[in-house]
């Protein structure tokens with residue numbers, strides 16, 4: 001098995017973009033695993049969906065969890081012992097000082113500025129930006145077009161919807177959700193959903 005062969009776990013819409021990102025970054029995606037039996041024996045973006053993750057022993061030792069849901073990525077990462085690939089699209093910009101954790105994926109058009117630290121199994125989706133000195137913890141998902149100003153902290157498992165923004169030095173609490181288009185101007189407490197401009201708390205988180 002070659003050192004550039006990789007598997008993806010998950011075969012939904014998000015996995016299509018992960019597969020495209022891996023290919024553009026020079027990886028060969030050899031198989032996908034998914035719990036949905038109706039997908040077994042079919043393919044996604046030309047990658048065969050071989051079965052559930054109990055087939056992992058037959059595939060390459062390297063993988064990316066290609067699932068957008070943060071809780072699911074956390075659960076799979078805890079259960080499956082694989083070498084997690086960190087991948088940056090060649091048309092993303094990540095400053096050399098930035099640290100990225102295992103299994104983190106940075107999609108096309110994303111920008112990560114100096115001295116930011118990004119944890120494991122984070123999704124920096126299409127065109128999202130993380131400015132200087134941010135801390136983005138494990139299992140966060142920044143949806144397409146999200147913007148973090150400088151010195152923002154996004155805590156573990158938080159989800160920021162499409163086009164959400166966070167102003168400088170503000171924190172989004174663990175497992176909280178910021179709705180699409182929300183503008184966060186004050187700390188978001190743990191485990192809540194905040195929406196709107198400015199973002200206000202509206203219910204429990206994810």
Ligand SMILES: CC(C)(COP(=O)(O)OP(=O)(O)OC[C@H]1O[C@@H](n2cnc3c(N)ncnc32)[C@H](O)[C@@H]1OP(=O)(O)O)[C@@H](O)C(=O)NCCC(=O)NCCS
Nearest residue numbers: 068125143144160161162177178179180181182193195196
């Ligand atoms: C915030 C969010 C998680 C809430 O989802 P939900 O709990 O299913 O909420 P509902 O659709 O039932 O809406 C509940 C209320 O919140 C409002 N609302 C929902 N999303 C909102 C948003 N982003 N901004 C402002 N108000 C919003 C609805 O209008 C509704 O208001 P009402 O009670 O006055 O009618 C969701 O709407 C959202 O923004 N998700 C982001 C999705 C996304 O960007 N995905 C990217 C995947 S890559």
